[in-house]
Amino acid sequence: MDSQDHVCARCAEQHGSCCTLEPGLEEYCFPLSAAERAAMQAAGAKAEHFHREANTPAFVDNLCRLFPGEEEHIRALFPGQGFHHRVGISPQGACMLLGAAGCLLPRNARPLYCRIYPFWIQNGRQLYFDFCRCQAQLEAGGGAGLLKRLGMTPEDVRHTYQELRRAWNLPEHT
Numbered sequence: 001m002d003s004q005d006h007v008c009a010r011c012a013e014q015h016g017s018c019c020t021l022e023p024g025l026e027e028y029c030f031p032l033s034a035a036e037r038a039a040m041q042a043a044g045a046k047a048e049h050f051h052r053e054a055n056t057p058a059f060v061d062n063l064c065r066l067f068p069g070e071e072e073h074i075r076a077l078f079p080g081q082g083f084h085h086r087v088g089i090s091p092q093g094a095c096m097l098l099g100a101a102g103c104l105l106p107r108n109a110r111p112l113y114c115r116i117y118p119f120w121i122q123n124g125r126q127l128y129f130d131f132c133r134c135q136a137q138l139e140a141g142g143g144a145g146l147l148k149r150l151g152m153t154p155e156d157v158r159h160t161y162q163e164l165r166r167a168w169n170l171p172e173h174t
């Protein structure tokens with residue numbers, strides 16, 4: 001178990017982790033590319049671990065906010081009448097791949113958004129999403145130690161972000 005799994009396992013026990021959302025917010029779940037689904041299936045994910053979701057206006061608008069300045073590309077990827085895949089979610093809001101000690105998938109087979117969370121890159125700058133139930137954020141007491149707490153480096157974040165962009169055929173960012 002690596003240091004991220006360690007803190008995330010405690011988070012899963014205590015708060016449900018970022019792998020649980022408020023029922024009703026499922027449409028905002030980050031989409032899974034074909035490459036991610038293939039890697040997940042190769043690691044044991046089954047049909048019940050995936051869900052086909054409509055590209056609702058709220059879903060597309062939310063993605064556009066995550067990729068400012070790339071709205072045209074995002075709207076072309078997720079047309080209004082289309083669908084995308086996301087992880088399956090229980091009626092209680094938990095990802096179907098969440099076990100008692102965290103994600104059932106090995107880290108290298110998890111969705112890229114799961115691997116980069118709570119970090120993100122926007123306009124070339126690394127940031128993290130404030131989440132009051134994130135055990136790593138609670139233990140880090142702010143941003144400074146968060147990367148360390150989660151066993152990540154700025155390079156890990158950048159590489160994962162680039163991999164995520166490649167998975168969606170978004171142009172390479174420096």
Ligand code: SF4
Nearest residue numbers: 019095097098103114
């Ligand atoms: S795939 Fe794993 S890491 Fe991602 S939300 Fe589900 S349980 Fe969490």
Ligand code: SF4
Nearest residue numbers: 008011017018134136
């Ligand atoms: S990244 Fe934060 S919210 Fe997600 S499981 Fe780890 S400690 Fe919890």
